[in-house]
Amino acid sequence: MDTTKIQHYKKALLSIQTRINQLLTKEQSFLREFNPLTESLDEGDFSQATVDREMELLSRDALLQISKLVESALKKVESGTYGICERCQQEIPEGRLKALPYTPYCVSCQSIIEKKYEK
Ligand SMILES: [Zn+2]
Numbered sequence: 001m002d003t004t005k006i007q008h009y010k011k012a013l014l015s016i017q018t019r020i021n022q023l024l025t026k027e028q029s030f031l032r033e034f035n036p037l038t039e040s041l042d043e044g045d046f047s048q049a050t051v052d053r054e055m056e057l058l059s060r061d062a063l064l065q066i067s068k069l070v071e072s073a074l075k076k077v078e079s080g081t082y083g084i085c086e087r088c089q090q091e092i093p094e095g096r097l098k099a100l101p102y103t104p105y106c107v108s109c110q111s112i113i114e115k116k117y118e119k
Pocket residue numbers: 085086087088089090105106107108109110
């Protein structure tokens with residue numbers, strides 16, 4: 001993945017982290033005021049509106065979980081391993097990263113892991 005793209009993802013991750021912190025600390029009224037479609041989105045934030053809308057529906061626990069994933073994704077950006085699946089070491093397809101920039105796994109590993117948890 002080239003540096004420009006990684007910077008885009010890094011920006012997306014940072015803004016998700018900021019949003020999570022806001023959601024965790026602000027009161028409920030913040031959720032009603034916030035409109036992801038009208039907030040400033042530059043071209044790098046392609047998936048931001050979707051991610052934000054989904055986050056508003058999440059529980060506090062889920063937000064904390066995502067926050068951890070975002071943190072570890074940011075560490076990977078620094079170490080140059082961002083976008084590599086933690087389980088199979090293959091590159092995660094960009095379509096998936098655009099939808100879930102903090103995901104540590106590719107689609108097939110994710111579904112294997114989810115099946116494990118279901119048992
Ligand atoms: Zn994988």
